[in-house]
Amino acid sequence: MNWSWETFFDALPLVASGLGITIGLTIASYLFALIFGFVWVFLRRIPFKPISWTVTWIMEFIRSTPPLVQLFFIYFAWPVVPYVGMTLDPFTSAVLGLGLHFSTYIGEVYRSGIEGVDKGQWEASTALNYSLYDKWTKIILPQAVPPTIPMLGNYLIILFKEVPLASTIGVVGILHMAQSYGSQYWAYLEPLTIVGILFLILSYPSAILISKLEKRMNRRFDKKAALSSTQKGTVV
Amino acid sequence: MFLQSLRKPDWVSFPSKYKGVIKINVIAEVFPDLMRGLGVTVSVLIASAFFGYLMAFIAGLCRLSNNIVLRKFTGFYIEVFRGTSLIVQLFWLYYAVPMLFGIELGSNWWIGVIAIALNYGAYMSEIVRGSILAVAKGQTEAATALNMSSFQRMRLIILPQAVRMMLPEFGNYLIQMLKATSLVYLIGLNDIFYYGNILRSNDLSMAPTVYLLVLLFYFILALPLIFLVRKAESISKKGVAS
Amino acid sequence: MTEPIVEFKDIHKSFGDVKVLKGIDLNIKPAEKIAVIGPSGSGKTTIIRMLMTLEVPTSGDIIVDGVNLWKMEKNGKMVKANEKHLREVRGDIGMVFQHFNLFPHMTILENCMTAPIHVKKEDKEEARERSIQMLEKVGLGDKLDNYPNQLSGGQKQRVAMARALVMRPKIMLFDEVTSALDPELVGEVLEVIRDIAKEGEMAMVLVTHEMDFALDVADKVLFLDEGVIAEEGTASEVIEHSKNERLQSFLHRFRS
Ligand SMILES: Nc1ncnc2c1ncn2[C@@H]1O[C@H](COP(=O)(O)OP(=O)(O)OP(=O)(O)O)[C@@H](O)[C@H]1O
Numbered sequence: 001m002n003w004s005w006e007t008f009f010d011a012l013p014l015v016a017s018g019l020g021i022t023i024g025l026t027i028a029s030y031l032f033a034l035i036f037g038f039v040w041v042f043l044r045r046i047p048f049k050p051i052s053w054t055v056t057w058i059m060e061f062i063r064s065t066p067p068l069v070q071l072f073f074i075y076f077a078w079p080v081v082p083y084v085g086m087t088l089d090p091f092t093s094a095v096l097g098l099g100l101h102f103s104t105y106i107g108e109v110y111r112s113g114i115e116g117v118d119k120g121q122w123e124a125s126t127a128l129n130y131s132l133y134d135k136w137t138k139i140i141l142p143q144a145v146p147p148t149i150p151m152l153g154n155y156l157i158i159l160f161k162e163v164p165l166a167s168t169i170g171v172v173g174i175l176h177m178a179q180s181y182g183s184q185y186w187a188y189l190e191p192l193t194i195v196g197i198l199f200l201i202l203s204y205p206s207a208i209l210i211s212k213l214e215k216r217m218n219r220r221f222d223k224k225a226a227l228s229s230t231q232k233g234t235v236v
Numbered sequence: 237m238f239l240q241s242l243r244k245p246d247w248v249s250f251p252s253k254y255k256g257v258i259k260i261n262v263i264a265e266v267f268p269d270l271m272r273g274l275g276v277t278v279s280v281l282i283a284s285a286f287f288g289y290l291m292a293f294i295a296g297l298c299r300l301s302n303n304i305v306l307r308k309f310t311g312f313y314i315e316v317f318r319g320t321s322l323i324v325q326l327f328w329l330y331y332a333v334p335m336l337f338g339i340e341l342g343s344n345w346w347i348g349v350i351a352i353a354l355n356y357g358a359y360m361s362e363i364v365r366g367s368i369l370a371v372a373k374g375q376t377e378a379a380t381a382l383n384m385s386s387f388q389r390m391r392l393i394i395l396p397q398a399v400r401m402m403l404p405e406f407g408n409y410l411i412q413m414l415k416a417t418s419l420v421y422l423i424g425l426n427d428i429f430y431y432g433n434i435l436r437s438n439d440l441s442m443a444p445t446v447y448l449l450v451l452l453f454y455f456i457l458a459l460p461l462i463f464l465v466r467k468a469e470s471i472s473k474k475g476v477a478s
Numbered sequence: 479m480t481e482p483i484v485e486f487k488d489i490h491k492s493f494g495d496v497k498v499l500k501g502i503d504l505n506i507k508p509a510e511k512i513a514v515i516g517p518s519g520s521g522k523t524t525i526i527r528m529l530m531t532l533e534v535p536t537s538g539d540i541i542v543d544g545v546n547l548w549k550m551e552k553n554g555k556m557v558k559a560n561e562k563h564l565r566e567v568r569g570d571i572g573m574v575f576q577h578f579n580l581f582p583h584m585t586i587l588e589n590c591m592t593a594p595i596h597v598k599k600e601d602k603e604e605a606r607e608r609s610i611q612m613l614e615k616v617g618l619g620d621k622l623d624n625y626p627n628q629l630s631g632g633q634k635q636r637v638a639m640a641r642a643l644v645m646r647p648k649i650m651l652f653d654e655v656t657s658a659l660d661p662e663l664v665g666e667v668l669e670v671i672r673d674i675a676k677e678g679e680m681a682m683v684l685v686t687h688e689m690d691f692a693l694d695v696a697d698k699v700l701f702l703d704e705g706v707i708a709e710e711g712t713a714s715e716v717i718e719h720s721k722n723e724r725l726q727s728f729l730h731r732f733r734s
């Protein structure tokens with residue numbers, strides 16, 4: 001065993017200093033995904049087959065190809081795309097890449113929430129002659145949103161664990177810090193262990209919180225299996 | 237066939253402003269290079285899926301065991317691997333384990349496979365556990381009434397039904413594992429992504445074409461899996477609960 | 479007098495703080511047909527589930543063929559039975575459930591064959607042969623390769639009976655086997671039970687709400703109420719001539 005506490009405490013401040021970036025990137029890409037998720041839902045609801053069909057397959061494409069490659073595409077390839085291309089810094093590239101990838105999952109969550117609203121509710125709101133705006137804000141969304149909250153929380157945790165991918169394009173989060181410490185002193189064991197511990201400390205309690213939340217929601221909305229099936233794993 | 241249609245003259249003579257986006261004639265050049273990485277990507281996928289499912293069953297069953305030590309230990313494994321990132325685990329196995337124990341884990345191929353299998357095994361063990369618990373209690377009781385042993389109950393009655401329930405999620409995770417194989421590039425394996433990156437570093441202007449093609453490769457590999465999942469969903473709807 | 483095949487000796491059973499059975503003494507003789515009646519929640523199901531080893535008694539002994547079911551001797555002391563002991567003793571017992579509990583991933587024939595092959599280690603051909611015979615006997619000889627979800631409730635319950643019968647139990651337990659069925663399907667299932675009962679050699683415990691059927695088939699009827707056997711006697715004694723008030727008000731509900 002070649003474990004050294006000295007190295008551990010030497011590396012700790014440096015590695016931990018990347019925490020701000022890691023968490024910042026998580027939040028930024030999550031917000032991007034939350035917003036862009038709506039775009040997918042909206043596009044898919046366009047009642048013109050070729051469009052909704054194309055959108056469905058684009059989502060499928062983004063979802064079933066590696067986010068790592070997508071990050072490289074945005075970081076390396078986007079700048080050389082003529083006219084629309086532009087050079088993006090690593091952080092922005094990562095926000096776009098991870099955000100876009102996760103937006104396809106978030107879009108599905110929104111959709112399941114909307115489809116989970118009883119059909120009678122739509123008919124009732126039409127029968128009561130609500131305006132389109134009122135129908136959505138007063139009837140549909142108040143019912144569609146709460147059950148999706150645990151799922152959205154789950155995806156936040158999953159996204160958090162995908163964020164270190166961004167170190168490969170130079171985002172200096174905790175993994176990047178650990179790697180640079182490692183290559184500098186040729187000591188990877190302790191800094192990488194610190195990274196693992198930091199992830200565990202942050203994600204494990206959140207996961208417990210989310211599952212508590214989910215149980216409570218399920219009791220309230222009485223929709224057991226249907227929604228908790230998104231206790232899904234990772235997205236990489 | 238697809239490529240031939242792309243190589244038609246009228247495609248190539250697009251107005252020059254489109255040419256930069258996807259260099260059509262470059263595809264023919266790039267394609268064979270990427271093909272060289274296909275073997276590694278696919279072999280890593282198959283091996284990590286095999287060991288991942290194996291791990292899922294072992295850990296899932298251990299979680300249901302009466303032995304509290306086994307249960308706690310497996311729980312610890314699952315939480316650690318679900319609580320940290322695959323990429324961190326991969327680097328840990330690659331950089332840290334040799335330093336910790338002074339041993340090499342063998343080839344990088346194996347390190348990649350082990351990392352993916354352990355990570356996804358942890359996630360999928362929860363599916364195994366959940367599906368076994370989801371088999372109706374009456375099934376166990378009927379099997380007991382026929383005087384089956386606990387092993388026979390598991391093998392003949394519970395598992396066949398539980399596996400059917402697992403199939404769609406297992407399929408979904410197979411797609412996730414396919415995506416995860418792209419990480420092995422980071423520990424020096426020559427997979428599709430690796431060759432893509434080589435091409436890009438040779439000529440940056442080819443980057444859009446190269447990466448789109450890489451993504452397309454993954455998508456084409458994922459397509460049969462996507463349909464498999466749909467098939468599995470319809471199978472799993474049949475044949476459970478009487 | 480013949481030796482009983484099953485004896486309950488002062489059986490108590492609680493779920494948490496709830497005392498469900500408060501001292502059950504009961505003898506079942508070989509080939510005897512016993513009907514158990516009583517209000518919902520009186521513990522009828524619990525009694526036969528303990529005999530089938532699906533529920534552990536809180537105290538008391540159940541003796542099957544002279545052997546203690548839930549306790550075994552170890553180093554001169556009686557200790558809680560292990561899985562192996564239970565397997566040895568419960569081999570003589572079969573059960574049919576209210577909700578069939580057929581194995582959905584197996585055909586009808588496989589449902590019947592699996593236990594003889596794997597539990598009794600019977601030859602596959604022989605098990606198949608006997609299973610087909612049994613399924614023909616319950617009138618399902620033409621459905622061998624169907625899956626349970628392709629059958630009606632009555633058919634499912636008849637398969638469940640065939641499945642239990644191929645194991646040649648000495649005693650069969652029936653837990654309200656008709657109460658999950660549509661009314662028009664009840665008859666076909668009772669018919670099969672009646673046939674089995676007439677053959678005679680097997681002891682049967684029937685938890686049922688079908689009073690006419692109990693009158694017809696049972697040698698003995700037990701009225702279970704508030705955790706004890708409140709009335710016991712021949713079918714006509716209990717169902718037709720009893721003076722027990724609670725029993726009469728219970729029966730009244732089935733006579734209207
Ligand atoms: N596993 C259990 N956990 C807690 N309570 C139980 C359990 N099984 C049965 N009980 C309780 O024990 C009592 C007796 O149940 P049992 O099923 O034996 O009644 P029963 O006579 O078969 O009624 P029914 O005619 O409704 O089938 C009931 O009050 C029931 O709620």
Ligand SMILES: [Mg+2]
Pocket residue numbers: 522523524653654
């Ligand atoms: Mg009952």
